[in-house]
Amino acid sequence: MNAAADNPGKREMILEAAKKVFLDVGFGAASMDAIAEAAKVSKQTVYNHFGSKEELFAAMVRETCDTMTLAFAEAAKDGNPEKTLRSIAQRFMDTMFNEDKLALHRTLMAEVSRFPELGRSFYQSGPAVIRRFLADYFKDQNLRGTLKVDNPQVTAEQFISMVTSCRLRSELGVEPIPSAEMREQYINNAVSLIMRACAP
């Protein structure tokens, strides 16, 4: 971090432009010229703020990951497992299932070999958070006898996987991002299976 004393707004403009261009065409096909143009600054200004194309990409990813932090704590104080699971899943889908997050996900996966640490950052900022939270919830419910869960970690991942089972099709462009109604369907189906399998 060097410059930005004069015009701090330009840094955000560059980051936003970088996000737009990188997520649109991918790292390899993105050009610093296009980013500078989208940010309405000269290319040299981009290089003054971020030293290289790689650093700009990493900064863009980290910035987007920071806005991804999930808050579930208030969702789990309900007492009814079925309703609670639905509420948690809802929050997760709202956070992860939008064009921006999916585009970042796609672009990141294509560059994991070039930026190994960024893929981990993304996972830790999003999926890992809800997975830990869900595992704790299942563990707690098992102790209370509300649910029968032998392996909370595994059940948490299974639940998330079922809820997001349509992600593969959305990412491959087979179908668009599911509507609110469709998401509720996926959530209901996942909750239903878990409740049947984990009834005490």
Add this chain to the structure above:
Amino acid sequence: MNAAADNPGKREMILEAAKKVFLDVGFGAASMDAIAEAAKVSKQTVYNHFGSKEELFAAMVRETCDTMTLAFAEAAKDGNPEKTLRSIAQRFMDTMFNEDKLALHRTLMAEVSRFPELGRSFYQSGPAVIRRFLADYFKDQNLRGTLKVDNPQVTAEQFISMVTSCRLRSELGVEPIPSAEMREQYINNAVSLIMRACAP
């Protein structure tokens, strides 16, 4: 060895080289020079066989999709749902969970906006096949009364999602492709949950 002869072997060499380069660095960063060099032919020869970079990429993807066709028919004649589900899941994982397929998957997702039809091709060649087969299997087992499955399509997708729940971490580089032992764990966990939830 040429003089005036046609050389069909070069087409395959180019396709293999294209696969290697495209899946290694992505479409945008891949160069026709690098592909020609890897195929040990001149760049013009690449352009003679495939008219452009886009066409070569599409041909490479389609060729790899063709080798992905799955055969499950003989796995379902067992009579024991637990064993049969395990067997089907095993075949699916062996087909989809290797470095080549994952790399293709990653590269494709990054380019869905550029090649909308290729993402669909990939899905139809792989995941859609096993999903249909599993749905038919669940429907049949429900009719026989061996399993209780209200919506075979949904249950099929849920089962696949659970089996491949580790794919996200592998694709983001959080952890390597799971070993044979780990895959069996994922399969066992998925089968176990389905059997508990769908016991008649």
Add this chain to the structure above:
DNA sequence: GTCTATAGATCGATAGAC
């Protein structure tokens, strides 16, 4: 059909004025 050579555009990154 295959090669070498190269055109023409664009890339990442830098120099120097202000």
Add this chain to the structure above:
DNA sequence: GTCTATCGATCTATAGAC
């Protein structure tokens, strides 16, 4: 710090010899 101008490398694609 921000700009314009540009360098040298590399890119896709093509021309022409054989």
